[in-house]
Amino acid sequence: MDVDICRGLAAAIFKDASKVKFIPLTAKERFTALQSGEVDILSRNTTWTMTRDTALGLNFAGVTYYDGQGFMVRKKLGIASVLELSGSIICTQSGTTTELNVGDYFNARKMEFKLITFAKTEETVQAYENGECDAFTSDASQLYAFRLKLAEPKAHLVLPEIISKEPLGPAVRQGDDQWFNLVKWTVFALIGAEELGISRGNVETKRNSENPLIQRLLGLRGDLGRKLGLDNDWAVRLIGSIGNYGEIFDRNVGKDSPLKISRGVNKLWNMGGIQYAPPVR
Numbered sequence: 001m002d003v004d005i006c007r008g009l010a011a012a013i014f015k016d017a018s019k020v021k022f023i024p025l026t027a028k029e030r031f032t033a034l035q036s037g038e039v040d041i042l043s044r045n046t047t048w049t050m051t052r053d054t055a056l057g058l059n060f061a062g063v064t065y066y067d068g069q070g071f072m073v074r075k076k077l078g079i080a081s082v083l084e085l086s087g088s089i090i091c092t093q094s095g096t097t098t099e100l101n102v103g104d105y106f107n108a109r110k111m112e113f114k115l116i117t118f119a120k121t122e123e124t125v126q127a128y129e130n131g132e133c134d135a136f137t138s139d140a141s142q143l144y145a146f147r148l149k150l151a152e153p154k155a156h157l158v159l160p161e162i163i164s165k166e167p168l169g170p171a172v173r174q175g176d177d178q179w180f181n182l183v184k185w186t187v188f189a190l191i192g193a194e195e196l197g198i199s200r201g202n203v204e205t206k207r208n209s210e211n212p213l214i215q216r217l218l219g220l221r222g223d224l225g226r227k228l229g230l231d232n233d234w235a236v237r238l239i240g241s242i243g244n245y246g247e248i249f250d251r252n253v254g255k256d257s258p259l260k261i262s263r264g265v266n267k268l269w270n271m272g273g274i275q276y277a278p279p280v281r
């Protein structure tokens with residue numbers, strides 16, 4: 001999903017979804033890379049927190065996936081709850097909110113634990129696979145992804161507790177409001193498009209719609225693309241390249257992907273979820 005957001009931005013701005021350069025970053029490296037200008041957007045399952053939004057000099061442009069932290073264990077441990085993990089060894093990645101939340105949760109319950117952290121995901125997964133830790137913790141979406149990479153996915157269980165809020169979304173550096181607006185309204189346009197029933201497949205025909213909300217988003221009324229510093233077809237290119245929010249979700253992590261994660265709170269606000277975009281007008 002993070003990659004698609006960047007491709008969509010490139011389509012909206014440069015009229016070509018391939019005009020984007022991806023630089024992979026570890027959790028630790030990512031903020032310095034954005035602060036120093038090595039990257040212009042950090043789109044990499046990053047949790048929107050107060051410190052990152054203030055002291056680290058970032059601006060979060062929205063939430064593309066409402067996640068939360070979970071735990072995975074080997075089924076043969078016979079554990080059914082995080083509350084049974086007292087005295088265990090837990091593996092996770094350094095430089096993440098994940099690392100911090102474990103301490104909060106276990107200390108508050110006077111549960112003993114030993115945390116082993118790694119710089120890279122592959123190392124963390126490997127350590128868990130080798131049996132160096134009893135549990136593996138990360139954003140729940142990641143647990144489902146990592147489980148598929150294990151030698152025997154069915155031998156592992158994701159425990160029911162979600163111990164934190166992890167609103168994930170793209171961030172930019174503070175100090176460039178136009179760029180911030182572009183990323184922000186790209187995310188909103190994707191959510192708005194789903195609400196209005198505009199998809200990758202029908203975006204061209206929707207340009208004939210009489211609905212003023214659709215007309216505004218697709219640049220036929222209101223001159224809104226220009227207010228963003230683009231042309232009025234920006235959202236047509238955006239949706240035409242990567243689809244609406246629901247399509248991006250389904251294709252990458254949802255029902256059309258190997259992960260089959262349910263939409264949950266990432267459903268639209270009028271479908272029982274919390275994904276909501278302000279009006280395009």
Ligand SMILES: N[C@@H](CCC(=O)N[C@@H](CS)C(=O)NCC(=O)O)C(=O)O
Nearest residue numbers: 026027045046047093096097121138
């Ligand atoms: N959402 C959390 C965790 C982000 C994170 O980096 N998680 C690790 C897994 S625990 C990850 O995504 N690794 C991917 C990678 O390093 O390629 C945060 O922003 O701190």
